[in-house]
Amino acid sequence: MKVLPKIIHTLELFSNDATLEFAEIVRRTGLSRSNAAHIVSALCANGLLEKSAYGQYRLGPRLFELTGGNRQHSQLLMLAERSASGIAGMLHELGVVVGFWRNRRITLAKVQPESMVRLNIADRWFDKSGWYCHSGGRLLLALQPDAIVDAIVSEVGPPAPEAWPEAASEAGLRCEIARIRQQRQVVMQRENGRITSLAVPVQDAGGYDSLCVSTVYITGHRQAGDADTIAQLQKVAADFNAQLIFHHIVVNRIIPSEPTPGATES
Numbered sequence: 001m002k003v004l005p006k007i008i009h010t011l012e013l014f015s016n017d018a019t020l021e022f023a024e025i026v027r028r029t030g031l032s033r034s035n036a037a038h039i040v041s042a043l044c045a046n047g048l049l050e051k052s053a054y055g056q057y058r059l060g061p062r063l064f065e066l067t068g069g070n071r072q073h074s075q076l077l078m079l080a081e082r083s084a085s086g087i088a089g090m091l092h093e094l095g096v097v098v099g100f101w102r103n104r105r106i107t108l109a110k111v112q113p114e115s116m117v118r119l120n121i122a123d124r125w126f127d128k129s130g131w132y133c134h135s136g137g138r139l140l141l142a143l144q145p146d147a148i149v150d151a152i153v154s155e156v157g158p159p160a161p162e163a164w165p166e167a168a169s170e171a172g173l174r175c176e177i178a179r180i181r182q183q184r185q186v187v188m189q190r191e192n193g194r195i196t197s198l199a200v201p202v203q204d205a206g207g208y209d210s211l212c213v214s215t216v217y218i219t220g221h222r223q224a225g226d227a228d229t230i231a232q233l234q235k236v237a238a239d240f241n242a243q244l245i246f247h248h249i250v251v252n253r254i255i256p257s258e259p260t261p262g263a264t265e266s
Contacts, residue, residue, distance in 0.1 A: 003039070006031060010039050011048065011059075019056035019110055052081065052111060075247050080108035083202075083213055083240045088113040090232055093217040097240075098136035098199075099251055100144065100210045103152050105130050105137050108211075132159040132167070135186040135199035136214045142180035143201055143209035149177060187226050194219055198229055202237045206250040213237050 006029065013020060013028055020028075026036045040057065043049040050060040058081075080097040087095030088111040097109040131137040131152060141149060159167045167173040180186055186199045199214035213236050215229065222229065 006035070007039055007043070010036075010043065014049075014057075014059045019052060019058045019112070021056050025057065052085065056111070058109075072247065072249050072253075076244075076249055076251065077108060079240060079243050079247075079249075080211075081111070083236050084109035084111040086236050086239070087111070087213060087215055087233065090236070091215055091217075091222070091229065093215045093222065096136060096214045096216065097202075098134075098140060098212050098214065100140040101252060103148060103155070105140060107136075131156060132163040133190060134214075135188050135197035135216075136212045138164070138176075138188065139180060139186045139199045139201060139212050139214075140209070142177040142186075143184075185230055187230065189219060196226075198226065198233060200230060200233045200237050202240045202244070204241075204251045205245045205248050206253075208250065208252070210251040211240070211244075213240065 010025065010029055010031075013025060022036070022040065025031075025040060026033055029036060031039070040049060044051060044057075044060070047060040049057050051057055076099075080099075084095035084097050087093070092113055095109070095111045096107060099106045099108050131141050141152060144152075153173070158170065158173060161168040164173075164176070167176040184201055186197075188197050189195065190197060195216060196219045197214065197216045199212045201209045202211040202213055204210045213233055215233065
């Protein structure tokens with residue numbers, strides 16, 4: 001039973017982080033590499049963790065089943081991981097899939113390829129500022145009905161000028177939401193212009209704008225322009241949508257009644 005606290009501590013690492021490399025697991029648990037390897041291997045063998053194609057670990061489908069998830073939920077996570085990996089492989093930049101659920105912004109997958117310039121971005125299941133500071137948050141917020149937008153803004157407060165200067169007033173927020181709804185994409189810069197974030201929507205099998213795919217990278221790191229990057233994100237989104245339709249996945253019907261740690265975003 002002495003190993004049980006170590007197992008629990010290892011799983012707790014993933015309550016905020018979408019993916020972790022093995023070296024990070026060792027560092028944050030304080031375990032030896034040998035002990036950490038045994039624990040991670042056992043968790044993967046039992047479906048509580050899974051290893052991505054890029055050698056990173058995330059919570060596995062078995063944990064979602066044990067906490068009330070279902071087969072379609074596991075399929076959604078698998079498809080989200082595939083889409084994020086597709087973005088990472090295509091753009092050689094961060095790939096992120098975000099979902100909208102019960103007035104919350106939930107990151108379902110985040111994949112960072114080894115070749116990209118490292119970005120130190122904090123992850124949270126529900127970060128209030130995430131509605132305004134991230135392209136995926138702005139996009140999913142804007143694509144919801146007015147009543148839901150009002151409810152979210154009432155709960156988290158209006159955007160701070162430093163988070164979204166164009167939307168710091170009520171009139172400005174309404175104008176920005178109308179613009180995003182018309183364009184159905186978001187291209188923005190953050191960290192005083194040092195970081196570029198882009199997002200495009202993905203409709204689920206019910207035709208709802210409940211998901212988006214996005215990428216984040218150091219401004220100027222990519223030679224291709226924003227339009228080319230958006231076009232590549234739209235290709236990933238179209239494939240994601242086709243798979244959701246094939247599997248009859250409607251997001252608000254399958255995500256557990258309470259958020260289960262499984263992914264996050266910035």
